[in-house]
Amino acid sequence: MGNENRSAEELFREGLEYYKNEEFDGAEQYFTLAAEAGFGYAFYVLGEMYLYGQGVPVDYDKALKWYTEGAKGGSGECRANLGYMYNYGVGVTEDLAEGLKWTRMSAEQGNAIGENNFGAFLFHGRGIEKDDVEAFKWFRRSAEGGYGVSYIWMGILYSGGIVVEKDLAEAFRWYMKAAKLGISFAQSEVARMYAAGEGVGQDYKEALKWYISAASHGSYSVYNNIAYAYQYGLGVKRDLKTAEEWYNRPTREGEPEAQYKVGTMYEEGLGTAADKKEAARWYAKAAVQGHEKAKKRLAEID
Numbered sequence: 001m002g003n004e005n006r007s008a009e010e011l012f013r014e015g016l017e018y019y020k021n022e023e024f025d026g027a028e029q030y031f032t033l034a035a036e037a038g039f040g041y042a043f044y045v046l047g048e049m050y051l052y053g054q055g056v057p058v059d060y061d062k063a064l065k066w067y068t069e070g071a072k073g074g075s076g077e078c079r080a081n082l083g084y085m086y087n088y089g090v091g092v093t094e095d096l097a098e099g100l101k102w103t104r105m106s107a108e109q110g111n112a113i114g115e116n117n118f119g120a121f122l123f124h125g126r127g128i129e130k131d132d133v134e135a136f137k138w139f140r141r142s143a144e145g146g147y148g149v150s151y152i153w154m155g156i157l158y159s160g161g162i163v164v165e166k167d168l169a170e171a172f173r174w175y176m177k178a179a180k181l182g183i184s185f186a187q188s189e190v191a192r193m194y195a196a197g198e199g200v201g202q203d204y205k206e207a208l209k210w211y212i213s214a215a216s217h218g219s220y221s222v223y224n225n226i227a228y229a230y231q232y233g234l235g236v237k238r239d240l241k242t243a244e245e246w247y248n249r250p251t252r253e254g255e256p257e258a259q260y261k262v263g264t265m266y267e268e269g270l271g272t273a274a275d276k277k278e279a280a281r282w283y284a285k286a287a288v289q290g291h292e293k294a295k296k297r298l299a300e301i302d
């Protein structure tokens with residue numbers, strides 16, 4: 001069947017099938033045909049592919065091209081992401097005025113991404129007068145539209161009592177919505193709140209579950225929390241060997257608190273044979289990065 005007789009939507013759906021099968025050359029071809037035929041969402045998908053390297057090499061010029069064309073054609077998604085590129089100088093010279101213009105246009109036409117991003121402009125006072133009340137309004141609109149990042153903002157505002165009365169149970173509810181979408185920051189906050197009993201009943205088992213989930217989604221900062229749970233048997237059977245393994249993971253990234261924890265395990269013989277020389281080696285790694293407790297232990301162990 002010749003493509004000339006197919007509608008823009010049919011071309012886009014064909015591109016989606018190629019994309020699902022990870023046949024990205026075909027996906028790009030049909031998304032391009034759909035865009036050239038005027039299918040608005042195709043501009044956004046092409047922009048996403050080039051902005052984030054989804055099946056194609058990252059190419060900011062091409063991302064900018066497709067977002068700009070889509071934005072001029074009225075695509076709220078394209079306007080939101082074009083605003084993002086100008087706001088943070090991604091592939092273009094940073095231009096807050098241009099970023100704000102496109103972001104506001106996206107928000108005002110009811111796009112959830114644009115609503116969230118415009119809320120962030122207002123909250124941070126970037127290129128516009130800071131207005132937490134207005135920011136909250138836009139975050140809520142975005143959240144009601146189902147945009148996961150705005151769930152996090154709602155959690156932040158309720159947990160901090162910003163604009164609204166502090167309500168940890170409501171904060172937990174919003175963080176949980178984002179956590180279920182696989183957003184690692186929200187998962188780590190849900191875990192922290194379970195561990196502390198903030199806004200929800202204290203539950204170390206649930207805390208550990210969500211810390212592990214956050215770790216699986218790329219959050220290195222929770223490794224120490226997981227290790228701590230295994231070290232002291234919080235929500236899980238005490239397992240010093242597993243605790244040591246988790247403490248060791250972020251040390252490859254040079255994280256001083258984890259290095260200090262590994263040092264204490266070697267010094268005290270927790271989950272491993274006591275080895276003051278090895279303990280001192282780990283303390284030294286943390287000390288050179290300014291970790292005060294490590295400096296103290298290093299001085300005392302030598």
